[in-house]
Amino acid sequence: xxxxxxxxxxxxxxxxxxxxxxxxxxxxxxxxxxxxxxxxxxxxxxxxxxxxxxxxxxxxxxxxxxxxxxxxxxxxxxxxxxxxxxxxxxxxxxxxxxxxxxxxxxxxxxxxxx
Amino acid sequence: xxxxxxxxxxxxxxxxxxxxxxxxxxxxxxxxxxxxxxxxxxxxxxxxxxxxxxxxxxxxxxxxxxxxxxxxxxxxxxxxxxxxxxxxxxxxxxxxxxxxxxxxxxxxxxxxxx
Numbered sequence: 493x494x495x496x497x498x499x500x501x502x503x504x505x506x507x508x509x510x511x512x513x514x515x516x517x518x519x520x521x522x523x524x525x526x527x528x529x530x531x532x533x534x535x536x537x538x539x540x541x542x543x544x545x546x547x548x549x550x551x552x553x554x555x556x557x558x559x560x561x562x563x564x565x566x567x568x569x570x571x572x573x574x575x576x577x578x579x580x581x582x583x584x585x586x587x588x589x590x591x592x593x594x595x596x597x598x599x600x601x602x603x604x605x606x
Numbered sequence: 607x608x609x610x611x612x613x614x615x616x617x618x619x620x621x622x623x624x625x626x627x628x629x630x631x632x633x634x635x636x637x638x639x640x641x642x643x644x645x646x647x648x649x650x651x652x653x654x655x656x657x658x659x660x661x662x663x664x665x666x667x668x669x670x671x672x673x674x675x676x677x678x679x680x681x682x683x684x685x686x687x688x689x690x691x692x693x694x695x696x697x698x699x700x701x702x703x704x705x706x707x708x709x710x711x712x713x714x715x716x717x718x719x720x
Binding site: 496498526533534535536538541585587594595596597598599600602 | 640642647648649650651652655695707708709710711712713715
């Protein structure tokens with residue numbers, strides 16, 4: 493299958509700081525990428541849809557000023573958690589679509605805010 | 607919006623036996639149904655998918671069936687092996703003009719007993 497690379501895999505940051513997570517499609521161009529959040533033993537919750545060259549579309553209840561998304565190229569989308577707080581601690585996962593249906597996921601990023 | 611129900615939440619089977627995980631969806635416009643396997647601390651991996659114009663698809667020990675009338679689809683794993691132990695997620699995506707995010711089931715923790 494196609495390869496989607498997500499970095500970092502783990503990050504620990506202090507409360508009030510910002511953290512940037514990168515999602516790259518390594519062997520295909522992805523006009524659309526998605527960002528999910530996953531709590532322990534729970535399913536994936538879609539946070540936002542990232543479209544190359546335009547503003548991201550956020551799901552209801554997701555703060556756009558808190559979770560900044562930039563999709564600057566066809567192979568890279570970034571999620572920045574701004575002014576992180578302990579409740580932002582979670583597993584964040586990106587996915588990229590190779591075509592209109594098939595989605596491939598990154599390895600995920602474990603964020604811990606202390 | 608779409609709602610995906612997945613059962614059971616936990617499934618324990620003896621090595622060599624078959625495992626079946628079932629999902630139902632609510633949106634009749636959904637036309638793509640992937641299954642993902644997620645190991646601890648990693649992103650979901652696509653293992654098999656089916657589109658709404660097909661009733662069954664098989665890939666070695668894994669098969670997926672789709673009943674569009676009843677709006678349910680199932681994952682079948684035969685001759686289970688210890689490495690099949692993981693959390694499995696079903697998902698559904700509706701037909702649309704672009705690449706919409708997937709709606710996931712809540713996951714099934716599959717345990718293969720040696």
